[in-house]
Amino acid sequence: MDSLIKNIEFSKVVNLKELVSYQEGQVISRTIAQIPSVNVTLFSLDKGEGISTHVTQGDAMVQILDGEAEITIGDNTFTVKEGETIIMPSNVPHGLEAAQRFKMLLTVIKH
DSSP: OOOSBOSSOTTSOOOGGGSSOOOTTOEEEEEEEEETTEEEEEEEEOTTOEEEEEOOSEEEEEEEEEEEEEEEETTEEEEEETTOEEEEOTTSOEEEEOSSOEEEEEEEEEO
């Protein structure tokens, strides 16, 4: 059977925020797992970069690994810092912006 988790070493202690690097003016992603019902992706966003407002068919959990993000869910904007987590519910418009650069682990669980 093929492994469901990819792009990360097995049976080794890793620091997730070291698995993606910052690149000037860019959003960098590294897929960890992707099946029809679950996506797990690491991201780094340079200051001023973002992910435009969109809607997903699943609940999305953002875990900030480094830095600080401005995350908009519906009409509310939240400042989420390293070590903090926020859930973006299914079918509610959401987006994010890097007021300063940050790294996150995004887990989306689809219906």
